[in-house]
Amino acid sequence: MAVPADRRLLEPWQDPKAAPYVRIERVTKQFGDVYAVDDVSLNIFKGEFFSLLGSSGCGKSTLLRLLAGLEYPTTGRIFIDGVDVTQVPPYSRPVNMMFQSYALFPHMSVEQNIEFGLKQERLPRRERAERIAEMLDLLKIAPLRKRRPDQISGGQRQRVALARSLAKHPKLLLLDEPLGALDKRLRENTQFELVNLQERLGITFVTVTHDQEEAMTMSTRIAVMEAGQIMQVDTPTAIYEFPTCRFVAEFIGSVNLFEGKVMASEGNEILVEAGAGFTIRMRSYQPHPLGTPVTVAIRPEKMRLCAQYDPEAVNQIEGVVEDIAYLGDVSIYRIRIDEGRLVEMTLTNIQPRTEQALTWEQKVAIEWSPTSGVVLTE
Amino acid sequence: MKRRSWPLLGILAFGYAFLYVPILLLILYSFNESRLVTVWSGFSTKWYGELLHNQQLLDAAWLSVRIAATNATVAVVLGTLAANALVRQGRFRGRTGFELLLMAPLVMPDVIIGLSLLLLFVAMQQTIGWPDGRGFTTIAIAHITFSMAYVAVVVRSRLAQMDGSLEEAAMDLGARPLGVYLQITLPLIAPALLSGWLLAFTLSLDDLVIASFVSGPGSTTLPMVVYSSVRMGVSPQINALATLIVLIVAIAVLIAGFTMRRGPNR
Structure with a gap:
């Protein structure tokens, strides 16, 4: 099937010449006898909103942690932007992660939380202030700047966590159940906001979710995982309309x-x-x-x-x-x-x-x- | 509450009385004029004045405070390291053994700790010539060996409660392991470090048994002086001294409680 040129920009995975931004090559992660991730290969392209979808214990979170460098693969290799990062520690990767629990530092104000990553980079004070202002503005949390994490609501905490992980201008943002802790109403609004933000900033997003509706709404592509393996990788439409196996057909809808x-x-x-x-x-x-x-x-x-x-x-x-x-x-x-x-x-x-x-x-x-x-x- | 439960209030009053009446009596009698501790003959602060001129008692108090502070500081460092190993290093080889040996001083009788340390110090002096005699150093070492275990218990529970993803998040944001420890872990376990320090300080300050074993001539701690003077008849000076100690301890506990309360995610 010939693909028109403009579709190649929107769907880089259709273009055989496009270089993947993240390349996961036959990665396996074992915890004792358990294969949390079992021989997974995956290509993720620049600017994608990629979702790892599966029920709990399917290995999706482990895969995300492998990308963040919080775990190292038992076998296999991971490339980000062409560089082999398989053994690179998390603090040296061009990647930031938003944790499911948000992991905001309780002894720091919102502003200090956002500043934390910038301080580690030893950015000069003026630049740090600019970035903080940019993030407070982007996520509309400027009035909260002096508050501590235990003084703001769940939805606000989610925004602060997002601001903190975006402040370093990462090339790749990993999100672990980004909307999991929000109530249904807030979740739906935030879904669209997250997609808008991703399109505006042009950052590659990889998210983990067990909520199929969420994955369908937000993603450019979805990888359905089960027992450490990837069952199907495709666009939301294709996953829904043309599942390739019974598991995917029954898992979605x-x-x-x-x-x-x-x-x-x-x-x-x-x-x-x-x-x-x-x-x-x-x-x-x-x-x-x-x-x-x-x-x-x-x-x-x-x-x-x-x-x-x-x-x-x-x-x-x-x-x-x-x-x-x-x-x-x-x-x-x-x-x-x-x-x-x-x-x-x-x-x-x-x-x-x-x-x-x-x-x-x-x-x-x-x-x-x-x-x-x-x-x-x- | 509509109905007061008088029996319960009575039990409460009795409980508090049991704990605090003796201390109140002690404070009261420190202002007694009489030479006899048990007979009230009028208000006076003369025992406080005499206390300030009792060089033996003051020297002992100063020695005890120095030992207690040294002990608390070293015990907090060692105890925190031990707690970190237990909570953060996963299941390393010999972990269970390490844990048991670390906690052993909590249940070991003081007499045995004191005696065994005395034997060790004597043997060391004979073979390597250190510690040279017994005094400040030996008492401090002896106190550190058991205080460390208490600090480890306190810090360990705080570390275990702490959300591990905070440290991961810090690392993800570019902090190296040492930076993570200094900027995230330490501030969050600081309340436990403070209470561990105060606990170790107090344990050392009122230890009589172990100190009696490992002290030497010229290094008499405060509890030892108090104990020996009680045997020769109590001087009201001891009451005055005890009152001052109660005052200092009360202030320390208030400060500790205040910082604990102000700390995040208590």
């Missing part, structure tokens, strides 16, 4: 999975036999030999309600509404299609709930298009 065998291949579409008399037709982006066991993954919002059941139609199936969950903007319907299988479908609540036609125990027909799902082999 909800999904209906149908297991079956490839029955026939017609052009770029395949037919999958998924139980007695139930055949699924799907667009396939790669050839599958006949008889291959596959899993068809379809997101609940890709399902449509049909006016009437037509046994001849493509990907149409009949069932009974078993469960309805009303979430306000959408409703989730669980539809039993046979003894062992429930299909999940979400519908936007266009009409008020009282006006809705669908109710419990109702017989319905649902369908989906061959292009609105993926065929997984793993």
Whole structure:
């Protein structure tokens, strides 16, 4: 697939000639017998907002600490801006980190916290004052400058931590669950602010999060991790729409999975036999030999309600509404299609709930298009 | 509170009385005119005046203070180093043994510490000629050996409570390990260092048993003087001296409490 030139600027990973800013080469980190990070290779490009996404204990935080230099890899190498930093201590790396607990120094004022990194660099007093002013201004925390960390709120602390890690003008900023300690409302506002800040400063951000929504909103690319390994690296859209394995499909959002065998291949579409008399037709982006066991993954919002059941139609199936969950903007319907299988479908609540036609125990027909799902082999 | 619980208040009053009435009596009788400690015959400050002319008592007090200060300072340095090793160095080889040996002086009877140190000092004098006789140096060394353990316990709990990511953050911001220690760790454990120092100072100041073993001629500490003079009949001067000590200790405790309270994340 040819990529237009302007897209290469926005998506440097599409450009084979672009040099990655951070290169992680077959890095493994062992703690005793446990492989916290297991043979991970990853390229991160300049100006990216890169997210490491996974459940707790998947090794994402360890990977971030390896980048910061707070841990050293058991094997493998790490390059930042072309320089091998594998054994470089944290205080000599062009990298700063924002800690999950914020780690603000409790015996220093906001201003002194921001100044700390600049003092270590032995910047002259005047320059330090300028940088502090710049950071106070950038994060709108000037009124707090004389306060101590225990005298400000959680949201303000997050800003101070960000200011402190940005004050040194790092090339690469690492953020460990940057929004984890904030309440939901504040989190949503801060997400956009963080992205704006990153775009304005042009700094490469690498964040760690377990919140998929957060990763989807903010990132240029996401790496989904599990058990120390990277399962898939892609843009948020691709991760959601085209997962490459069952784990990623199930980890991000909800999904209906149908297991079956490839029955026939017609052009770029395949037919999958998924139980007695139930055949699924799907667009396939790669050839599958006949008889291959596959899993068809379809997101609940890709399902449509049909006016009437037509046994001849493509990907149409009949069932009974078993469960309805009303979430306000959408409703989730669980539809039993046979003894062992429930299909999940979400519908936007266009009409008020009282006006809705669908109710419990109702017989319905649902369908989906061959292009609105993926065929997984793993 | 609507209903006062009289029995509880009574218990509280009894508890405080048990602890502080003797001290109050001591202070009161330091202003007694009479030569007899137990008979009140009128107000006077003459014992304070006599105290100032009792050279033996003053020398002993000065020696005790010097020993206590030296002991506290050295014990804080060594105890802090030990606490750091226990909290920050992970599971090094022999850690459990180190911990046990460090804490042993806390439960070891004073008599045994004193006796064993006396044997050590005598043996050292015979083989390497140091310490030359017993006095200030030997008492200070003896006090440091057990005070260090108390300091280590106090500093260790403070270090363990401290968020380790603070030190990591400092390193991430460009501070080298020594810089991290001086700029972040030390200020944050300072309250523990101060209380450790005061604890070591007090322990040394009122030690009688160990000092009796390892002191020599001409190096009599204050508790030793007090103890021997009590056996020959108490002079009200001792009351006056004790009152002054209570005053100094009270001020020190107030200062310590105040700094602890002002310290961040208490």
